[in-house]
Amino acid sequence: MELKQYWLIVKRRLILIALIVAISCLSVGIYSYYFITPQYEASAKLIVNQYKDSSSLIPSIDVGSINSTIGLIKTYKEIIKTPRMMKIVVKEYPELGATYNELIGKVSVSSVNETQVMSITVRDNSYAKAANIANAVAVVFQKTIPDLMKVDNVSVLDKADPKEFHGPIAPNSKLNIAVAFLLSLMLGVGISFLLDYLDDTIKTEEDVEMLLGVPVLTSIPRLKEMDLKKQEDTGSFKPTAGRDSHVSFDS
Numbered sequence: 001m002e003l004k005q006y007w008l009i010v011k012r013r014l015i016l017i018a019l020i021v022a023i024s025c026l027s028v029g030i031y032s033y034y035f036i037t038p039q040y041e042a043s044a045k046l047i048v049n050q051y052k053d054s055s056s057l058i059p060s061i062d063v064g065s066i067n068s069t070i071g072l073i074k075t076y077k078e079i080i081k082t083p084r085m086m087k088i089v090v091k092e093y094p095e096l097g098a099t100y101n102e103l104i105g106k107v108s109v110s111s112v113n114e115t116q117v118m119s120i121t122v123r124d125n126s127y128a129k130a131a132n133i134a135n136a137v138a139v140v141f142q143k144t145i146p147d148l149m150k151v152d153n154v155s156v157l158d159k160a161d162p163k164e165f166h167g168p169i170a171p172n173s174k175l176n177i178a179v180a181f182l183l184s185l186m187l188g189v190g191i192s193f194l195l196d197y198l199d200d201t202i203k204t205e206e207d208v209e210m211l212l213g214v215p216v217l218t219s220i221p222r223l224k225e226m227d228l229k230k231q232e233d234t235g236s237f238k239p240t241a242g243r244d245s246h247v248s249f250d251s
Helices: 003-012 014-034 066-080 083-092 100-106 127-149 173-198 205-212 225-234
Strands: 040-048 107-111 117-124 154-158
Touching (some): 014 173, 066 117, 083 127, 100 107, 100 117, 107 127, 117 127
Antiparallel strands (some): 040 117, 040 154
């Protein structure tokens, strides 16, 4: 099938495609702006340093090198999200109004490769609450890790400010609408080709030639009532035979 034929198929159903795209974009836009609760993110940062000298430190942990410190961060990242740690946060900060399971779902921990910085990120429908949770988890972890790991090498590098203004990170309404536009456009075009494939009616002279294998000798045009009135006013009628005007009659 030639490119021109593809375009003709799409052109015949432009209204259908436009309707699908418009409804999809409008629905996604309304849902994104009015029905999805905005989500905010706040982060507190920790830095894992070389350990402080203490007689209670176990000698098997070699934290004197940066590489071993970075490797220790992987362990810290897992410890922060454990129920044991979150239960301590809930106990010491009851004003957060969250269970330890809810905190585990809201908190994520990340670190940049080859650095000693850890980031505790919290997502919530309130930026102030997200900031308070991130700060609470950071402080509790800093206080708990010396007893848990027998090494005091974690410091709070930066806390989130609950009073700062931050816009929501989700939903991204513009991105959602753009994705809906592309998907609905592909869906509309796909439906157009499907309908054309399922449609076995004869519409053009080319369809007749392709189906019967013989050329079209004559065709009868479809006349509208408006065309008949115009012909009566002009007083002439010129039917055509074949694809071009070969025969004419004057009334």
